[in-house]
C-alpha cells in the first residue's frame with residue numbers, strides 16, 4: 001500500500017511522481033496473431049508488453065456503445081450524478097462489475113487476440129484464472145494531477161522465489177479510444193517489478209530506468225505485471241479516454257528451483273463477484289477459469305446468488 005501523501009517527505013513525494021526520465025521513444029509493439037512467443041518473451045524480460053490491433057472496429061464500436069448505453073441507463077453504476085465514488089474521486093469514472101448483468105461481455109473475458117499471449121505468459125491456458133473486469137473513463141476535464149507511480153497487488157514471495165516468472169497477476173488494458181499526446185496516458189517503468197519502491201528501482205536499474213508512456217490507437221492492448229511500477233500521466237484536461245481493464249491470476253501449484261511450491265495466486269479483492277452463469281459454468285474449463293472466489297463470492301454462492309446478498313455488498317451494483 002502507498003503511504004498517505006501528507007506523511008511523505010519531499011524526496012518520497014518526488015519518487016512517487018516519477019524521476020522525470022520519460023522516454024519519447026515508442027515501445028516495441030507485437031502482433032498477437034503472429035508473435036505470441038516474442039510478445040511473451042518481451043513481457044518476461046520487461047514486465048509489460050504492447051499488443052497491436054487486438055480489438056477490431058466492430059468491437060471498439062460495441063464497447064463504446066456499451067459505455068454510452070449504460071451511462072444513460074445506470075448512471076449510478078458509473079458513479080455519475082451526485083454520488084461519485086470516493087475510491088475513484090480523481091480518477092474519472094469506473095463501472096466496477098459490468099459482467100454481473102451483461103452476458104454480452106462474456107466473449108471478451110478470454111479475448112481471441114490478447115488471451116493467447118496471457119496464456120503463454122502463465123505457462124498455458126489451464127494456468128490462467130479470471131480476477132476482475134472493469135471499464136474506466138477519464139472524461140473531458142478529468143484525469144489531471146491524480147495519480148502517482150504505484151504497483152497493484154503483489155505477493156510476498158516474489159523477491160525470494162526462483163524463477164520469478166510466471167508473475168502472480170497481470171492486467172490487460174485495452175484502449176477503447178485513441179491515446180495520443182494530450183490524452184491521459186498509461187505509463188510503465190520496465191523491469192521495475194522486482195523492486196520494493198520506485199526509488200529502489202531508480203537506483204537499481206541505473207541507466208536502464210525509464211518511464212515509458214504508451215501512446216497507441218484504440219484497439220491496442222497493454223499487458224503488465226501488477227508488480228511493475230506504473231501510473232496514468234496527466235492529459236491536457238480536455239481530451240477524454242476510455243479503457244477496459246481486466247486482471248488475470250495464475251492458477252495451480254507450481255514447483256520452483258528450490259523445494260518451495262508456489263500456491264495458486266490469492267484472490268485480488270475481497271469484493272469482486274462472479275455471476276452464476278460464469279462461476280458455475282457447465283464447461284469445466286470455463287468453470288476453472290472463474291474458480292478464484294473470495295469470501296464475499298462464497299457467501300453469495302451459498303445464498304443461491306440471492307439479490308439481497310449482492311445488494312448488501314459495497315459494489316454489488318457498480
Ligand SMILES: [Fe+2]
Nearest residue numbers: 150151152230
Ligand atoms: Fe494501478
